[in-house]
Amino acid sequence: AQSVTQLGSHVSVSEGALVLLRCNYSSSVPPYLFWYVQYPNQGLQLLLKYTTGATLVKGINGFEAEFKKSETSFHLTKPSAHMSDAAEYFCAVSVYYGNNRLAFGKGNQVVVIP
Amino acid sequence: NAGVTQTPKFRILKIGQSMTLQCTQDMNHNYMYWYRQDPGMGLKLIYYSVGAGITDKGEVPNGYNVSRSTTEDFPLRLELAAPSQTSVYFCASSYGTANQPQHFGDGTRLSIL
Numbered sequence: 001a002q003s004v005t006q007l008g009s010h011v012s013v014s015e016g017a018l019v020l021l022r023c024n025y026s027s028s029v030p031p032y033l034f035w036y037v038q039y040p041n042q043g044l045q046l047l048l049k050y051t052t053g054a055t056l057v058k059g060i061n062g063f064e065a066e067f068k069k070s071e072t073s074f075h076l077t078k079p080s081a082h083m084s085d086a087a088e089y090f091c092a093v094s095v096y097y098g099n100n101r102l103a104f105g106k107g108n109q110v111v112v113i114p
Numbered sequence: 115n116a117g118v119t120q121t122p123k124f125r126i127l128k129i130g131q132s133m134t135l136q137c138t139q140d141m142n143h144n145y146m147y148w149y150r151q152d153p154g155m156g157l158k159l160i161y162y163s164v165g166a167g168i169t170d171k172g173e174v175p176n177g178y179n180v181s182r183s184t185t186e187d188f189p190l191r192l193e194l195a196a197p198s199q200t201s202v203y204f205c206a207s208s209y210g211t212a213n214q215p216q217h218f219g220d221g222t223r224l225s226i227l
Contacts, residue, residue, distance in 0.1 A: 009154055032213050043118070043204055043218035044157075051213040090156060094212040100145050101172070102216060104156040 002027045002093045006105035013085075014113050019063075019078040021108045023091035026072065032094040033074040034102070035065055039087045047089070050074060061085070086112045116140050120205050120219035127195045127226050135190040135222050137205030145208045146188040147216065148172075148180065150201040157204065163188055164210065195226045 003026045013019050025031055032051050036044040048059025055067040061084075065076045074091060088109050092102040121136045139146065144165045149157040159172030163182040177199060179191040188207075192199060202223050206216040 034215055036218075041220070043220045044206075044216075045218070046215045049213075049215055100208055100210060100212045100214070100216075101147075101159060101162065102157075106154060106156040 002031065002103045004091050004093050004103055004105035006091055006108055008108060009106065010109045010111065012111045012113055013081045015083060016080050019076070019081045019085060019110065021076040021089050021091075021110070023065075023074045023076065023105060024072055025074060025091075025093045027093055033065075033067060034092045034094070035059065035063070035074075035076050036090045036092065037061075037087050038090065038107075044090060047076070081110075081112050083112050083114065086110055118205055118207055118217055118219035120203075120222050122222060123220065124223045125225070127192075127224065129195060129197065129226060131195050132191070132193050133195070135192070135203055135205075135224075137188045137190070137219060138186050139188075139205075139207040139217070140186065141207060141217065142185060143207035143217070144185065144210045145216075146182065147206045147208075148178070148188070148190045149204045149206065150174065151204060151221075152201050160190065160203075192224075197226045200224060200226045 005024045034049045035047040048057045050067045058064045063078045090107045091105040118139045147162045148160040158174045161180040163169045202221045204221045205219045208216040
């Protein structure tokens with residue numbers, strides 16, 4: 001079964017510093033990978049996704065992620081944190097056949113320090 | 115441009131009561147899902163549906179029921195509410211292929227006292 005591991009439930013980053021959130025996946029078939037962001041009292045919004053093709057994926061709000069098959073990773077980065085990036089971030093993996101179910105990681109709560 | 119709409123946004127129930135969480139989408143998606151979110155645990159799939167009249171269990175279906183009579187609506191029923199069902203519930207929808215993202219509602223915050 002597919003699964004995702006996100007380490008470090010809370011991540012603190014200084015305003016203007018690099019944001020790095022780690023995601024490792026387990027999948028028996030080529031994965032489709034997603035990062036979602038959740039702002040307080042809201043639902044999840046798609047940040048970016050990897051399906052096929054280019055392994056460096058750019059998303060909204062200046063975020064990007066790189067798919068590395070050899071490392072089974074899909075880490076999320078942003079060069080310079082902004083106060084508005086304070087939110088919870090979830091990595092998820094799907095499969096290219098079946099019922100389009102997602103397996104979510106436990107999430108990273110990002111705190112931005114002024 | 116409503117997307118996925120969930121009602122109510124907040125609810126407090128007493129132990130043993132029942133209620134229905136409503137979810138409707140206007141994107142003509144075939145697939146719909148119900149998740150629960152507990153602190154530090156990510157999202158767990160309760161039930162999902164691949165089309166009108168077709169539903170299936172997810173990871174944590176006990177204590178819940180669903181129905182799907184139309185493409186747009188996917189209500190979640192709680193029978194005999196228990197404190198363990200205190201959670202935030204999210205409904206989502208998507209097209210039927212795994213490379214398409216799921217679209218989420220804003221959630222229903224449910225407390226069982």
